[in-house]
Amino acid sequence: MQTETKEEILERRKELESEILEMLEETESDFELQDVKDAIFNEEEQDDFMHVVAMFDRGGDASELSNALEIVTDAWNYFPHKVLGGISPAEQKLKYEKK
Numbered sequence: 001m002q003t004e005t006k007e008e009i010l011e012r013r014k015e016l017e018s019e020i021l022e023m024l025e026e027t028e029s030d031f032e033l034q035d036v037k038d039a040i041f042n043e044e045e046q047d048d049f050m051h052v053v054a055m056f057d058r059g060g061d062a063s064e065l066s067n068a069l070e071i072v073t074d075a076w077n078y079f080p081h082k083v084l085g086g087i088s089p090a091e092q093k094l095k096y097e098k099k
Contacts, residue, residue: 013078031055040079
């Protein structure tokens with residue numbers, strides 16, 4: 001993950017929201033964007049990441065799973081987490097590098 005400004009992080013978060021909405025629609029998921037954001041924010045266990053990936057799983061091929069993993073990884077890095085005080089890993093990195 002490259003170092004970004006706060007504005008770049010927020011812009012990427014908006015882009016990811018659009019990508020997630022599109023993928024939820026494509027996979028005909030029963031979940032909504034807010035479900036994804038809530039799962040990331042409230043993560044507590046190591047397998048919570050895979051629970052988010054499962055929101056997009058409809059038993060498709062490897063490329064579909066690869067796309068889901070890529071989007072969820074980015075969302076995980078750019079969306080806020082409660083355990084980080086309500087900021088994202090990207091924001092935490094920015095905060096750390098400013099010190």
